[in-house]
Structures are given as C-alpha cells and as structure tokens.
Amino acid sequence: MSTGIANTAARPTRPPSRTGSRGAGTRIPLIVTAVLLVAMFTVGSLRYDGFFSTQVVLNLLIDNAFLLVVAVGATFVILTGGIDLSVGSVVALSTMITASLVQHQGWSLGAAVPLVLAIGAAGGALMGWIIHTFEIQPFIVTLAGMFLARGLCYTISTESITIDDPTTVGIAQARLYGPGGLFVSVSVIIALVVLLIAFVVLHHTRFGRGVYALGGNETSARLMGLPVGSTKVAVYAISGLCSALGGVLMTFYMLSGYALHAMGMELDAIAATVIGGTLLTGGSGFVLGTALGVLVLGTIQTVINFQGTLSSWWTRIVIGGLLLVFIVLQRLMTGRRASTD
Amino acid sequence: MTTPSTPAGPAGAAGADPGERRPVLEATGIRKQFPGVLALDRVGLRLYPGEVHALMGENGAGKSTLIKVLTGVQPADDGTLVVDGRPRTFADPLQAQQAGISTVYQEVNLCPNISVAENILIGREPRRFGLVHWSALKRRAAELLTELDLDLDVSSPLGSHSLAVQQLVAIVRAVDLSAKVLVLDEPTSSLDREEVAQLFTLVRRLRDRGVAILFVTHFLDQVFELCDRVTILRNGRLEGEYPIGELTPVTLVQRMIGGELATLDELSEKAQEEAAERVAGEPFLTARQLGRAGSVEPYDLDIHAGEVIGLAGLLGSGRTEAARLLFGADTADSGRVTVEGRTAALRTPRHAIAHKIAFCSENRKAEGVFGELTIRENVILALQAARGWTRPLSRAKQDELTRRWIEALDIRPADPEAQLRNLSGGNQQKVLLARWLLTEPRLLILDEPTRGIDVGAKAEIQKLVARLAADGTAVLFVSAELEEVLRLSHRVAVLRDHRMVATLVNDDGVTPDRILATIATGADS
C-alpha cells in the first residue's frame, strides 16, 4: 500500500483564505447585530430629544435586567436544540412565591430567595428529566410546565401581593450611582454577573462545550461518550434557575408578586436569543448575542415610548416593522442566503 | 464452521496463537431483534490483546449492529459479554469507553458545529483552574493529528472539512483514549491509500502495545494486509472465526456470501479498449475555466456521451468540489459550461437536473438519505422532484420501479416500505444510487459511490456503470480507490491541490503508479 511518495510533497495545502474566513464567519452575525443596534440607537438619538444620554442606555439595562437573565437561561436550552416555554410562567411563579413568603409568611428575603431559586432549578431539572427519560418533545413538556407554573400562581392568589418588607424595598430601590449622577439598580449588576458566568460556563467549561456538542448532534454526542442525559437535565435546570432569578429580579422591579406578571415573556426570551444569532436548531450561537438581542427588543420599546404619539395598534405595527427592518438588515449584512432555492 | 454459534469451536482454537491468553473481550450468544428483522442471531466474538481482528460480512450482515450492541449503543435482547474476565452490560457508550472500549462507528459521528480540536478531545479537555485550557487543548489536538500526518487548523469547525478528514478526526479521537479495545467500523471507506497506510501504521503500533483491534472493512486486501484473525457474519449469523492464514480472498468471499463471486477483470480491458473511440465526437458537456475561489481553481473538462471520466487525486485535492460545480451543488464563480453545445447556467442543482445531470454525494448521511422516509420514497424522490408535485408517479409505478432497483442492487431488506434509517450503511448507499439511476441521466456524477458497499455489490455497481456508459450515459466517477477508477474510466482527470493538473487517456500505459507520480509532480511525466 505504500506509494513511495513523500507525504509532505503530496499533501495538499489548503488555501489559507478559506480557513481564515470560516473562523471569523461564526462571529460575523454578532458584529452585525451590534452594529445595527448602534445604528438604531443613533437614529433614535437624532430623532428624539433626551434619547442620546447614557442614562437611557442604563435604563435599558434597568428595565430589562430580568429579561436578560431569563434569556440567558433560554440560550442554554436553545443551544442544545431544545426549547423552554415555561420561563415566563416560572418568572411569575417566582414573584408570587417570593412575595407571599416575604409578605404573608413573614420570611426574610434571605431565606425566601434561595428557596425560590431552588424551586426554579428543581422544576427545570424535572422537565429536563422527563424530556430526556421519556423522549417527549421539549415543546410539550415545557408547555405543560408553563401551564403548571401559571396555574400554581393562581392557586397562591389571584390578587397581586404587594411587598413592603423594608429589606426588599431597600434593595429594590437602591441605586448605584456612578459619575455624572448616572445610576443603575442592583438587578443590573446581578444580570451582568449572570451574563458573565454564563459566558464563562459556555465557552470555558467542559459542561458548556458539551452543550454545544449536544446541540450539534445528539446521537454523535452520545456516541462520543458525552453525558447527554445529565447535560440535558442540567440545561433545563439552568433555564429554570435563571427564570427563578429573573423572577426575583422582577419582584424587585415591581415590588410585588402577581400571577399575570411576565405574560408571554417566553417569546421575548426566545426572540432575544434568536435575534442574537442563536440557531433554534441548536449548536450555534453566543450568549453575548442574546444580550444584544435583549437590548434590541429594549431599544425598540424605548423608541416607541419616546415617539409617544402612537396609538395602541400603531405601537404594535411599528414594533413589528422595526423588528422586520432589523431582521432583514441583519440577514442581508451577514450575507448568508437561505440554503434553499 | 459447522457449529457457528460456538466460537470456542475448532476454528477458534486454531487462531493466531491466542493460546492460553485470555480474551480481552468475549461475547457469546448475542441476539438482536428489530421489528421484522433478526439482525443478530446468537453471534459470538472474541478479541485477544494484541491482535487485529477483522469483522467481515455482506451489507446488512449485522456487523454494525454487533458493534453497537457490544458498546452499549443498543441493548441486546440476549447474550453475554465478558470484558477483562468480568461479565458486563453497558447501558450507554460512555460506560463502554470507561471500560476501555473505544469505538469509531460507521458514518462519522462527530459534531460538525464545534472545532476539530474539541471533537478530538471533548469530554476530556485539558483543564486549568477547572476551566478548559484552550491553548493546551489545541496543542494536544494538533499533536494527535500529526500521528496520522494531518495538518489542519484545529480551531476550524469540523463541518467545514471533507468527509475523509472528518473520518480521520474520528479515528484520532478514538485512538487517544487509553483503550484496551479499539473498534473501527469501516474507517477506511473514504480514505485514500495514503491515509490508509498511515492508519495501518498506527493500528500496528497499537497492536504491538497490546491493544485488541476490531476492524470492519469491505476491502479484502486490507484484511489480508493487516488482520490476524477474521470473524465472518452472514445474514445475522456467525459463519465462523478463522486465522487469516486459513483463508484466501476467494474462500473469504465465499464464506461471506455463501457462493461464488464473478470476477471483474474483463471490465478494465474493455474500458481501455474503448477509451479512444468514446472521446471522439461532440462532447455532451464542456466546462471551460470553471472554478470557485477558495475551492477549485478553474479547470477545463469535456465529457462525452458514453464516456466514463475518473477523477483521481489525494485526500482534499478537490475532486469532490470539482464535481459539485458541475452539478450546481456549489455555485461556480468563474467559467462557462455548455451542455450539448449550448451554454448552460448550472447555478443550482435544479438547473443541472433540468439538463439531465445527476449527482450522488459522498456524504450520504448529511446530503443523501431521508432517514424517516421509506425505501420507496427515497428511491423515487429525484424523479418525482423533477416532475414536480402536481404530476405524481402512480403508486403502481413507484412500486414497480422500487422493486426493480431493489432487485437490481440487491437492497436488503427487500421491503420497499422499510424506513431508510433502519438500513445498513451499504444498503443506504445502494438506495441513493437507485434514486439517481432511475432518473436516466445523461451525465451521472458519482462521488464515492461504492463507499461502504460490499465486494459483491461493488462488482455489480461497477458493471452497472460500465453498462450505462455503453448505453450512452456520460459518467464522472470519483473514488478514493484508484484501482476502481482505472478499471472503469476511459479517461482520468488528475487533481492536485485543488487544481486539475492532467487528463490522461486510460490506455495500457496508465497505472496507479503513473497517476500517483502525476499527482506528486503536478504534471504528467
């Protein structure tokens, strides 16, 4: 079988250009999204008085801290090719449990929050376990989870529960001031920390790489000897945990627990993730993209609020329109055409 | 041989001196029933440390199933497995790996979305402070790749590499595990002789270290070159276990198929005789300066009706990519194609299909099969797509066509309604061939059409190609197996480094060595 030809001579050298562009290719959508976000912000600043200020950017973070945390959790699940529809309801349930424990049962916040986080993580893990063990589509299992969590909210109370516990109020209203009177809330810090942790976990731990592998091809991941089952359970647990934490942040934001909080937030979270460049089929995407996605949604909202002349229906149409423009530009600028023709 | 279900019979005792040594892996009485198919019927297998053991059998004989059952991918219905003297059952591949059995499964089972380095080392990445140590990871992966003499950008995503490269990466991954048993299920199916040689060096090294290697292949010469003993399966049953010295290629094939195999030699003679006459006349298709930046440099090619053109080259030389341009699977960014004298824009596969060009991709798993659909549906799909959805083939017609091709290619199971993903690898390949043959193309582009196909069927397919050419179909034939290319082709186009360096008329003077020399020097000497 030996050919008598020197390996090095015959070995094809690949054109280097190809390698270079492919490596960067995965990051292009992220850059494009960021550029478009800046562009959108610039247009807003030109159009509206008071838009061009650092505090507006910070408000974007203050107002979307909980969504960011929830979307980060959703990103883990989506990266494995799954989906978690329960996040919005779990957020609501967490606000409800926190509020009722603190307000009605007289628990301290320090005791209530860990319990809520544990419940969220356990609920997520349970869903992940069902999905994995019985091979049921994640859509249905998490839809049932969505029903269950929302239903449990109602069984706790159909009324909203106001929190006036001083610690909670204190944390909620605490403002961390920076130079120039700029401020952020505690939630913003928490959300950014979560984002950072998620980034490190996804890109620098075995578990995180397993998440990508699982999303790339589940059968292969199994055959490669990766712990597919526990990874799956873990991503849903993380999603549950993030939702619960998002719920806690929302409790701070609203200082109340309410069964109708976070209605439809699962769609916002999924949309933010997908706008941020993560593929719904799994295996490809960045958690930083998700953060950009959240900011895109938030900026659209801010633009609408600054406009201030839109009727209810025009509000919706314009949100849809801005989203459309954004998505289409994003598509055209990343330059990838559909694989179909 | 007469008592196939007891591997400890006379054949085993006469092995390549397993002697008193204890088998590192011993399976007995393995049974595996799929709905409607008894894939394994009381099969046994013994592997001794330091041997290379071939597992042979026709397509669908049960080789892959046996491997999956042994490594915990699928549970067995019955049977025992003893590893290192301890009875074991593996619930998943991870447990098998932990017990020292490392496996390369048939088809590439890696994750295309993550980098080459990670595919090699995922699950056991080097870590620092609990975090993945990226630079060490890349360094280690690159080191491992050099063992197979591969020089890749290890941080590029695996999916951007050709199937052959992916197959090598899968092997590298498996070898790295400090395994006692290494199982290779058709690892050489898309490799060139160059890579095969490298793989064999590696395998021998491992064998000398005392690793037991189970090797599945359809290449007889590889078996005789490398293996010490052979276990043969036939139709899910154990045919027997033999030291390689007891067998000749002919007897091996006889045991596999339970009959005689017609020889192929007359084919090549014929091809060579006809070479000159086929090239005469107007070409069916001409390509002028057809190329694509970063993939193939512009090339010229004429293909005549009734002519078989082989593409030869080394791994990654651009054969696949050259062929894809002619089908519009990748869009060319330079050059011009004419079909029957008229300019044709082959921008998408549909354009090409409209010109009666067919293309059978080398990557059957990703670009070929529709696993959920039945054999019948897979077979008629290209024809149906060409007709459009409003003109469905009648069911009777579908059944008739499917049955015809099931018979012609001996596809098993012969049930048109069987789901494709349940077919063995070789049988899936046959279904793909049937799909395109059915469309009666004027130009048939076959990229590694005999990948994973057993000896018998390979001969059938080669004959079929020759017959098609005789009937006026032009064929572009890409194969890693040079002998096969030479046997069939009237002319051979040679690629090197993504460039077409020569087109040789396949007369008496063309030998594998001459082609290899052409590749090495970049020109026909």
Place this chain on the structure above:
Amino acid sequence: MTNRPAVTARGPMTRRLAGHRLLWPSLVLIALLLGNLAFTHDFFAVRIRDGHLYGSLVDILQYGAPLTLVALGMTMVIATRGIDLSVGSTVAIAGALACEHIATSSDPGGATTVLTAVAVALGVAVVLGLCNGLLVARLGVQPIVATLILMVAGRGVAQLITDGQIITVNSDKYHMIGGGHLLTFPFAVLLAAVLVALTALVTRRSALGLLIESVGGNPAAGRLTGIRAAGLLTLVYVFSALCAAVAGLMISSNVNAADGNNAGLWIELDAILAVVIGGTALTGGRFSLGGTVLGAMIIQTLSTTVYTLGVPPETTLVFKAFVVIAVCLVQSPVFRAKMPRRRKAAAPRSDTTADAAGRQQEARA
C-alpha cells in the same frame, strides 16, 4: 438468505403499526370523553333542536373546527421544520376585514357582500402568508422570528382595521360560516372536514406531501435532489395563513363580531400543541393530518371538560398541565416500555433517541 421470511412478514405489520400511530391519541380522546360522561350523564346525548343537532359532542366539534383548521396549516409548516406564530394574528385580521366589510356595506345581509368579504379576507391572508414565506424561504430568516414579526404587527393591523372596537355584524349569511347549520350539521364542522379531507387528498394523492416531508426531513439532501424548497416553503406558509383566515372567519362569524385584540389570541400555542400531540415532530419530516385532527379534538374536549367538571379558573391551568403531561407520557413509547409490566421492551429507547438526533444532524449538514 435465511432471514428473508422474517423480512417479508413485515409488510402487513408495518401497516398495522401505521394504524398504531393514531391509536394512542384516539385512546386519550376516548378516555377524556368517558371522563366527561362520568360527570354529566347525558354528555353523549345528541338531540335535534330547531332542526339541527344539539349536544355537548356537537359543541366540541363546532368549537374544535377553527382550531383544527389552524392546526392543519400548522402541520404543514411544522413538517417543513418551520413554525408559524402568526396564525393568531391572521385569525384576527381575517375576522376584522370580513366584519368591517360587511358592517360598512349597504347590504350586510346580501350574499355578494358576504362573498366579497370572504374573498377579501382570504386574499389578504395569501399576502400575509407570502410575507412569511418570503422571509423564511428567500431571506432564510429563522421561521420563529420571521413569523413573530407578523404575530406582533398583525394584531396591530387587525385593531387598525376595527379601530380598536369590536365590530358587530348582523348578517345571517355570514353567521352561516361559523354558527350556521347545513343538513342539521354545524356548517363549520362540515367546512373543516371538507378542508381536512381536501388537504389529505392533495398531499397524499399528489407528491406534495412527500416533497414537504423530504424538505423537512433533510433540507440539504432535498436541495441536492432538486426539490424546490423555496416554493414549497412559501406554499405552506400561504396555506397556513389561509387556514388561519378561514378559522378567523369562523370565529368571528360564530359570535357575529370581530375582536381585533382577542380573536385567536394564543391559538398558535394550541395549534402547535395539537400538531405535536397528533404525533408530528417539531423537528420536521413526517406529518400526520389524522393525528392533528385528533390533537385538536383532544384540546377542545379538554376545555369542555374544564367547564363541565366546573374546575375553578384558578386551578384550570394546573389541571390542564397534568392532563397534557399525562397525554404525552401515555403516548411515549419509552414510558410505556418502562412501565413495570413490559420491562424488556426497553429496546426502542436508544433507537428513538438516535432518530431524533439523527434528524437534527441532517438539519445542520
């Protein structure tokens, strides 16, 4: 060649297995209906009142009709690996357009008015479907975001049409679509049945169904096989929008009013659920129209059950959650295999995992 007999024995068996696919959804539906019977003894009673059928079962069919239609369109979209979130908005837009047209016309009761109203609604639905199709098939936007755009904006459009009001119409002809009767049968049920039957006929008698399943099953292979994926994708999104529009007409005509904000709210979730319960996987490929119909009926029966049992609204969702999960578990072959009685059948497990993941793999290639 010794195992050939076993292979040939497979023919009739596969056919029986195909029948099995709908077995579990059917059993679930029957169980739910029987559960109702236990609480309301004349639950199955169907009488003739005012010359048409009257009874709980009839209600389930009638209210299930719009959901069935939406789910019908959704099935085709999901078979191509897509998802259509915009159906709820399309429902609202269609109802709003038709009612607006009738309410502002000089002859609200006239047949031509109603016919043009229907035509306008369906025409606009085609445009909406084309928009979705364009984004997905031509621009390659992920279906969930592509249709999210219309989901958000569409409801605004519906409200723009109705000016945020609920438009009441008084037109017996229009009421026919969703609330009328034909030969004692609810017209909506007949309409839905005809549309389902037509869809089944067209997809299965022509090659459409096969091509859709191929595109959904392995897009990369589909491209190389010469399937016109873009055309098919556009087609299914248009079809989905059309189905949603008909459902929208039914819903608005049933209550003689168009409600831009609430009509079809969250119907996309119910529809997807119906499709999934019916056995079509969200990963695309094989689809089952029969399963979808059963799924829609299960969901509608579940709602009716909630009313019949008098489950308080606060616990309704908890109840639904448990039923949904029970339905899924019963349908899951793995779960059934793991039930103590049938231990050894645990085999399919790894196969099914492999399948699902295998499909995902193909998607990416």
Place this chain on the structure above:
Amino acid sequence: ACSTEAPDSGKAGKGGSDGKITLGFAQVGAESGWRTANTKSVQDAAKKAGITLKFSDAQQKQENQIKAIRTFIQQKVDVIAFSPVVESGWDTVLKEAKDAGIPVILTDRAVDSKDTSLYKTFLGSDFVKEGRSAGEWLAKEYADEEGPVNIVELQGTTGSAPANDRRAGFAEIVEKDDKFKVVASQTGDFTRAKGKEVMQAFLKSHKDIDVLYAHNDDMALGAIQAIEEAGKKPGEDIKIISIDGIKDAFVAMTEGKINVVVECNPLLGDQLMDLTKKVADGQSVPPRVETEEGVFTQDQAAEALPTRQY
C-alpha cells in the same frame, strides 16, 4: 458629558419655554372596546385642552408601563398619568417620578402604595362597587321570591383586577342570602367568543340556570347567543346582569335580552385634563375623584341608548 447636557436641553424644549403642558399617559393596552373608548377620550380631551400628550401603550404588561413611565421621566414631561395594569408594584418608579419632581395622576384604577405622597390624585371607578351594585340589583329583583336562585358567573381574565374586584363585590352581597347559589363560575377572558363557548357548556351541564352575571358586556353578549341557540330566552328564562355599558349592551337591553347593566365609564378624558392643568399649576386637588357612573335597567336603556358614545 452628554448625560449632563441632555436634561437641560430637554427641559428647554418642553413645558418651560412655550408654556404648553406635556402629559405622559401610560395606557394599559387596547384589550377591549371599553379601553379603546378610554384612550380616545383621553386623546380627544388633550387636543381640546391644548395639552401635549405623550401616549404609550403597555400591551397589558406592567413592566412595559413602568418602562414607559421611566421614559416619561427621562423626557421630563410635566405630568404623568397612567391606568395601572394592577394595583401593586408601583412604588419604585413612582418614587423616581417624585424625585424628578413630576406629579402623577392615577386613572381608572388605584394603586395600593402606602405612601400616598407618591401620587397626587386618583380618577376612576371602583370595581368592587360595580360588583356590589350588580349584586344589589339582583337582591332587589329576587327580594320577594323563594329560592333557590341559581347563578352562573362569567369571570374576566383570571387574576386581572376588574375580575377579582367585580367578583368580590358581587359575592359580598349575594352571600348574605342563602337562596342565591353560584352554581358555576368560569373565566370567559372578557371576550365574546369565550363567553359564548363557556355559556354553551354551562347550559349543557346545568339545566336550571336563573341568572347570569357577566363581568363585562362582551361576555354577556356572547352568552346571549349561546342561550338563544339553546332555545331559551335571554332576559326572561335567564336574567342577565352585566358591567361596562357599551352601546351593543344597551341595544341588547332595549331588545330585552339583558336585564341590567352597571356602568363603568371610560370617558374620563376631560376630567383628567382638568386635573392635569391643576396639578401642573401646583394647585391642590382632591385625593380621589370618582367618575359618574350609573346602573341602567331595561326601561332606562332606550332613553340612554342614543347618548352612548362607544
């Protein structure tokens, strides 16, 4: 640097120089005809009163409303008004408004803040009272009759404030008398379609329904169709009580299909503009201004119908 400049320039552009008042109004959404009428009333009144209106629609989400209020603060409007989605959870953002020196007016629904200095006044209706009025009408209507009176209730969206309050107010009265029995109570999501669907199921599972209490007119209108299709006469076989008072309900009342409607008036635009001007001027305003609302029975319906604006 930009952040310190922006507020000043904003201030200069707004209320300060041209003397026009800017009102930021954060609406709940457009979930019903009632709400749309409410929005329209506010918009029209603002135009009439020469007030610049910054309108924001929260799509029924509290978080959106909070965001909108933050934006108003950022834009330095003169007065903020909003209809809270729900009573609770406003303290933080209201405090920010207070810190920014922007007065707040609540419309339509109160908030439950302990700190009443966070807002200047409340303008709107009392949902509990509406429920009570409905119950009182029923008690009076059946004062002389023997029991039992079987009531079915169509609730609004589960958990929403009007649904909770209207239910509670009604129950408060009805529970005083044993003859009243609420035999079934389900949510109809405030919509006609759901109202009809649920009523149809009620009619099948309960044979002897005397009274229907619907939390809004739309559900009642849907239920009427179901009752008619079941061959019964709405308003006679089954008495119907409803809340809101939209035009269609009055039409139904004149046809004898609804017995009584408790009004919940959305037209508080003019009152709101008055309050806005006063608050912007720094005048003192009463802490609670209730809108004028009535209870309409069938005999009053015909006469009131022409004056209904929505």
